[in-house]
Amino acid sequence: MDKRISLLAATGLAALSLGAAAPALAAEPAFPLMGPSALVLQPYPDTGSPKERSLHYELAYVGPGNSFAGEFTVTVDLTKAAGVASVRLDPARPRPNCTTSATAIVCRQQGLKAGAEPGANGFDLLVSAAKDTKNGASGEIAVTGRVAGASVTPVTTKLTVGGPDLYMGALGLRSEVTAGERQDLPLAFANRGTLPARSVALELDASAGLELAQTYDNCRVQDHGGMGATTVCLVEGEFLPGESYQLAPDSPLHLKTTERAYQDRLRYAVVPDPAPVKDAHEGGPATGKQLKLVKASAAVPVTGAAAVAGRAENTDLNPGDNQRSLEFTARGARADFEAVTASPAGKVGDTVVAELGFRNKGPAVISHLRSGESVARTDIVVPAGVRVTDVPRSCRAVNADGSDRTDQLGAPRYFCDGGIFADLGGTYTGRFSMKIEKAVADAKGSVTVGEPVAGGTKPLSFDPVAANAKAVFAVEVKGGTSPSPSGSASASPSPSASASASASASASASPSTSGAGAAGGNLASTGSSVGPVALGALGAVAVGGALYVGVRRRSGGHA
Missing domain, CATH: 2.60.40.10 (Immunoglobulins)
Structure with missing residues (x-):
C-alpha cells in the first residue's frame, strides 16, 4: 500500500482544497474540511490486486474559543467515484461512529477542540482504481459536513486513473x-x-x-x-x-x-x-x-x-x-566565534541575571545538520561570591575540574550546548540567574567558546581568531568590592529575543531558559533571525x- 498522504502533505504545494474561513462578522463559526483536491491512482493491473493509496480528511478547528460542542456529521459522497475508484475506510486507522454504503461513508464526531492530536478530528480512506477502468478515467469524492450552530466548508478531491510519474x-x-x-x-x-x-x-x-x-x-x-x-x-x-x-x-x-x-x-x-x-x-x-x-x-x-x-x-x-x-x-571555511559576557550588578542578597554565550562573526555559517552535533560548547566559570540559582536548559553543571556533578545549581562551572546551527551575526546566549552571597575582591568568571572535549573545550578548527574565544566577567557588588572585568571580548548583549525559523515546517532551537538545569535545548539566539532547522x-x-x-x-x- 502507498505511503499515507498526511494532512501536512495535503496542505502543501500538492493540490490542497481548503474552504474559506468564516467572515469576521459572521454569526456562526465555519469549520473547514481539509484534504487534497486531486489524487492520481495506479491503473488497475492485468494481474494481482490494485494498488491502494491513502487519503486523509480532517476537520480544522478555527475558533472562536478553544472548543466547540455539538455533534459533527461528515458525509463522503461516492456517487461520482462509482465505476472509477474503489473507496473504503482504512482498517489500519479505525474510526468509531462511521457507517459505509455503496454511495457514501458517514462519520460522526462529538465536539471539536483546538490543539487536538494529529488525526483526532479526521478519518482515512483507501482508494484504488476500479476494475476495467481506462487510463485517464476520472471521478471525484465530495466531502461535506454539518453541525448545529456552525457551518462546515466542503472539500472535493478529483480522482484520476493513471498520471505522471x-x-x-x-x-x-x-x-x-x-x-x-x-x-x-x-x-x-x-x-x-x-x-x-x-x-x-x-x-x-x-x-x-x-x-x-x-x-x-x-x-x-x-x-x-x-x-x-x-x-x-x-x-x-x-x-x-x-x-x-x-x-x-x-x-x-x-x-x-x-x-x-x-x-x-x-x-x-x-x-x-x-x-x-x-x-x-x-x-x-x-x-x-x-x-x-x-x-x-x-x-x-x-x-x-x-x-x-x-x-x-x-x-x-x-x-x-x-x-x-x-x-x-x-x-x-572560516568563522570567528566570539565569547559574549555580561556585567550584572546588585547588592548582597540580590539575584542578578547575566546573558552568557557566543556570537558568530562569520563569514561562514556553521551548521552540523548532518551529524546533529553541537557547533560549539560554551564553558562558563562562575565568579566567587555568587551562587547560580537558575540555568538554561541547554547547560549542565560540572565541578571546577570539569568532571560531572549531580547538583545542577550552585556549581562553579557550566558546559552549554551551542546547538547545531550558528548564523552569520547570530548571538547565542543563555540566561543565568545568580544570587550575590558576598563580596569577594577581584572575583572573576569567564566564558570560553570552543570545541567540546573531555573536561572543557579546545580551539575550534574553523575559528581564525583565538584571542576573542575567551572573555572574563565580574558581578559588581554594590557597597562591596568587585572590580570591573578586564580583557572582555564583548559587552552585555541586548535583552534576549527568541529566534524563530522562517516558513518551514521546522523546529526552532531557541528555547527559553528553564530552572534547575533542565535537560535538552540550545542557547537562545538573540541576534539571528532563525534557529537551527534541519535542512529538509x-x-x-x-x-x-x-x-x-x-x-x-x-x-x-x-x-
Whole structure:
C-alpha cells in the first residue's frame, strides 16, 4: 500500500482544497474540511490486486474559543467515484461512529477542540482504481459536513486513473567546494508514468552557503533567514510519458558557493501539476527571461538514492523518486566565534541575571545538520561570591575540574550546548540567574567558546581568531568590592529575543531558559533571525504555496 498522504502533505504545494474561513462578522463559526483536491491512482493491473493509496480528511478547528460542542456529521459522497475508484475506510486507522454504503461513508464526531492530536478530528480512506477502468478515467469524492450552530466548508478531491510519474535524474557535482566557485546544474527528469504532466515545478532548496547564480521570471525565491533559500520554478507545457526533459540551453542554472559556506546541502526535486495557493505575495521585478525545458538528448538513467518529494504525493504515481540531495564541504571555511559576557550588578542578597554565550562573526555559517552535533560548547566559570540559582536548559553543571556533578545549581562551572546551527551575526546566549552571597575582591568568571572535549573545550578548527574565544566577567557588588572585568571580548548583549525559523515546517532551537538545569535545548539566539532547522525543512509546506502562486502571477501562467 502507498505511503499515507498526511494532512501536512495535503496542505502543501500538492493540490490542497481548503474552504474559506468564516467572515469576521459572521454569526456562526465555519469549520473547514481539509484534504487534497486531486489524487492520481495506479491503473488497475492485468494481474494481482490494485494498488491502494491513502487519503486523509480532517476537520480544522478555527475558533472562536478553544472548543466547540455539538455533534459533527461528515458525509463522503461516492456517487461520482462509482465505476472509477474503489473507496473504503482504512482498517489500519479505525474510526468509531462511521457507517459505509455503496454511495457514501458517514462519520460522526462529538465536539471539536483546538490543539487536538494529529488525526483526532479526521478519518482515512483507501482508494484504488476500479476494475476495467481506462487510463485517464476520472471521478471525484465530495466531502461535506454539518453541525448545529456552525457551518462546515466542503472539500472535493478529483480522482484520476493513471498520471505522471516523474523521476529526477542524479547530478554529479563536486562535493568539495571553495568560496566563489560555480557549478553547472544540468537538471533533467523523466516521465515514467501513464499520462502527461501539464506543468512541472522544479524545486531547489539551497542551504546558507549556496545560491543560484541565475534568476528567471517563472521562478520565485523564498529566503529562510540565515538558513538558505527555496527556489521554485514553474514550467508549463506537455511532458509526455516515456520522454526525458532537461533545461534548455538558453536558460541554464548554476550553483554558486559563497563565503558563508561550511557544510551545505542542496535538495532538488520535480513536482507534476502543482496547484497554486491563494494569497501569495508578488515577486520582484521581471527580468524578461524564462526558465525553459526541452526534450533531453538522452534518456535520464535510473539510479539509486532518489527520495520522496512530499509535495508530489497527490499528483505523482510514485512520489518516492522525485527528489534528490547533495552534500558539500567548503575547503578553508572560516568563522570567528566570539565569547559574549555580561556585567550584572546588585547588592548582597540580590539575584542578578547575566546573558552568557557566543556570537558568530562569520563569514561562514556553521551548521552540523548532518551529524546533529553541537557547533560549539560554551564553558562558563562562575565568579566567587555568587551562587547560580537558575540555568538554561541547554547547560549542565560540572565541578571546577570539569568532571560531572549531580547538583545542577550552585556549581562553579557550566558546559552549554551551542546547538547545531550558528548564523552569520547570530548571538547565542543563555540566561543565568545568580544570587550575590558576598563580596569577594577581584572575583572573576569567564566564558570560553570552543570545541567540546573531555573536561572543557579546545580551539575550534574553523575559528581564525583565538584571542576573542575567551572573555572574563565580574558581578559588581554594590557597597562591596568587585572590580570591573578586564580583557572582555564583548559587552552585555541586548535583552534576549527568541529566534524563530522562517516558513518551514521546522523546529526552532531557541528555547527559553528553564530552572534547575533542565535537560535538552540550545542557547537562545538573540541576534539571528532563525534557529537551527534541519535542512529538509527548508522546503516546508508553509512556504511552497506562496512560491507557486507567486510564480504563476509573475510569468503570466506561461513558460
